[in-house]
Amino acid sequence: MISRSSIALAALLSTVSFGALETAQAHEFSSFYVFGDSLSDAGTYYVVIDGQLQSVRFTVNPGQVWDMRVGEHYGFDVSPYLAIDTVNGTSTVVGGNNYAQGGACVDSGYAIPKCLAYKYNTLGETQQLEAYLDSTGGVARPNALYSMWAGANDIFTQAILLDLGVISEEKAIEHVVAAANQHVENIHTLSKAGARYIIVPNLPDISKAPVTGVLPEGPFFSAAVTAYNATLYKDLRHLGGSNIIFVDDYALVNEVIANPHMYGFTNVTDRACQQEFSITCTTNTLVAPNAQNDYLFADVVHPTPAGHALLAEYIESIIDAPGLIGMLAESPIYVGRGIYRTLDTRIGTGTPKGFQLYTNIDYSTYSLDPTRDHSGSDGSATAGYVGLEYGFGNGISVGALLSFASGSYNFSALSGGYDADMFNGTIYANARFGGAFAQLSGTIGSIDYNSIQRQFALGASLRTDMGNTSGVYYGARLATGYDFTFGQATLTPLAQLTYQQATVDGYAETAGNSSAMSFGNQLRELFYVTLGGQASYAFVVSGVTIRPNVQASWNYDFLNQDRSVTAGLLTAPVTFAMPVYQPGRSWTNLAAGLTVEAANGLSCNFTVGEQLGQDQVSSAYVNGGIVYKF
Structure with a gap:
């Protein structure tokens, strides 16, 4: 005899009586395609x-x-891709980008019996994918975002068979594992077709949903979900690659159920709808006012809109994370240029024989504006420099410069930030022959990233995932120029070649929750030419030489590096690579300064400047220092 609970769950899967019921987010994606079941059905x-x-x-x-x-x-x-009329049982292709359909199993052909919703020609995930690839000639759009989430209905089907007593639990678990294998095979098919960004959630613990009040198979649900997720994990790890965006919905839902008030829910055990099946549920048929926001479950298994919103925030945080962490490699580039601003005070000085001791302070800001396709960042750093230079008296001098910089940076949209300290050592040599001069320098240093924070909303909660890492900075520059003197005025054309590199070590966040992630190593490189000029004018007041100057230059980066950051949840079997911010390859620098030289061997310098003309990037600085000759 068929039990009432089996019939109820079959209705959930098949929507048999729908017709009769009348109950009153750099990344630059080209498109978005969704495959799966009722959890994703739009x-x-x-x-x-x-x-x-x-x-x-x-x-x-x-x-x-x-x-x-x-x-x-x-x-x-x-x-939706399909429109299924449950009154007359017809289905029509309407051509949307969401192929997911309520009641769908992984494969409409593998399960015995087939999923009950195939009464309406519902497509299983395998058939949904086939329909998509048929429309594209078998090629997946590489820059599109995809989602593949299925398997719950396969478990429900086996639960019905188990409840009817026509199948053993061992055989039911076998069928669940087969569904997971087919699910990963579908993911592999999409990947081989060219998809680069595929969202793959695991299944939540169905035994904790109100469905167990409809079908008393709680222990089986728990065992089946465990088997499905374990198979998914194993098969994905074997599949490998860097295009699977794994989502740990199992852990997320457990966190919400364990502490519902943190996320804005008052009920995580009952359904918000008067109906057992939310397909006919509206805001007029709730068990309590505002239940769509206060309850986690709409019916015996599906989330409320608030539950879906929380899941969306979670998924967006995973996808957006590489773009945020990719900013870590940008700030050392801008801080490193403070070294060159300090070295500029030494270039072309024609150092006489003997030592010079100098010290500078540099304060810089930079801003990378966010767009729809990439995250932004802004911040500031203060750096101190101490240098010693020795002149040989023949136009040649050599020197060493030590620097320490400390900066604080924010990600755009209040999504976190980080602190970074840099310690650098530089050696250099100057040469002057007549009006011509040159400087060659090399820099190496360490970077300490502290309190790296990713912040994002999860329902009513603001979650923060934190970590620390380190890196290395390298720099080299050849700067040349020629002074054309016209009385007290000097015009100086300038040409420079600069190489900058920042590496960031991979690291793992320490929160130990469902959203904690790991990030791979990063490499940021620039090799750019600088062409420009400086104009200065010298005059003497009471034995003190005062030399104001202005400078303008154009810069062009030959590398224009494309970068990706590899990331993944700590609980994920795979990682994914996401393109991150790519600045424009050219920019302009403008600066104005003042040098004051006293007869007693003391001099000081002061410069202000800014960077203009680079896409979504702006920066500015103030640099000042004192020199003592002895």
Whole structure:
């Protein structure tokens, strides 16, 4: 005899009676495609509600499911591929980018019996993927974002069979494992077709959902989810690659259930809808006012819009994380240029024989403006320099410079930040012959990144994941020029070649929660030419030489480096690589300064300047110092 609980769960899967029920986010993605089941369905089914045939979702209608929110974050509308009319049982291709369909199993052909929702020609995940690839000639759009999330209905199907007593638990688990294997094979198919960014969530612990009040198979649900997720993990790890964005929904839901008030929920055990199945649930049929926001579950298994919103925030935080952490390699480049600003005070000085001791302070700011395609950052650093130079009296001098810089930086949209300290050592040589001069320098240093914070909303909570790492800075520059003197005025054309490199060691965040991630090593390189000139004018007041100057230069980076950062959840079997911010390859520097030289061997210098003309980038600085000859 078929139990009432089996019939109820079958209704959840198949939506058999829909027709009769009338219950009143650098990354630059080109598009977004979704495959899966009711957890991702953006409105495939049309049912009659309040006397009207409407597109509905498996939540509190008209609320959004997670992928619709993620699509909005990255600038895409998400709409169904199929429209299934449950009144007359017809399905029509409407051509949307969401192929996910409520009731879908992984493969509509492998399970015995087939998933019950195939009454409406529902496509399994395998068939959804085939439909997409058929439309593209078998080639996946490489810059698109994809999601593949299925397997829950395979577990429900086996639970029904187990409840009916026609299958053993051992055989049911075998079928669940087969579904997980096929799911990863589908992911592999999409990957081989060229997809580079595939969201792959695992399954939540179904035994903690209200479904166990409908079908008393709680222990089986727990065992089945464990088997499915373990197989998914093993197969993904074997698959490898760097295009799987693994999402640990299992851990996330457990965190919410363990501490619901932190995330803004008051109920994580009951359903928000009066109906057992949210496909016909609206804000008019809730068990309590505002239940769509206060409850985690809309029905016996599906999330409320608030639950979907939290999941979307979680997924967005994972996808956006490499873009944020990629900013760590940018700040040393701008701080490193303070070394060259200090060395500029030594270039072309025609040092007489003997030693000179000098010290400078440099304060710099920089801002990388965010766009839809990449995260931004801004911050400032203060650096101190101490140098010693020896002149041989023949136009040649050599020197060494030590520097320490400390900076604090923020990610855009209040999404965290970090502190960075740099300790650098530089050696250099100057040469002057007549009006011509040159300087050659080399720098090496260490970078300590402290309190790296990623901050993002999870429901009512603001989560912070933290870590620390280190890096190395390298720099080399050849600077040349020629002084053309016209009385007290000097015009100096300048030409420079500069190489800068910052490496950032990979690291793991320390929070130990569902969102903690690891990040791979980074390498940031520039090799650029600087062409420009300086004009100065010298006059003497009471034995003190005063020399104001202005400078302008144009810079061009030959490398224009494309960079990606590899990342993944600490619980993930795989990592993914995401392109990060790429600044423009050319920019302009403007500066004005003043040098004051006294007869007693003391002199001081002061310069202000800014960087202009580089896409989404601006920076400015103040540099001042004192020199003593002895």
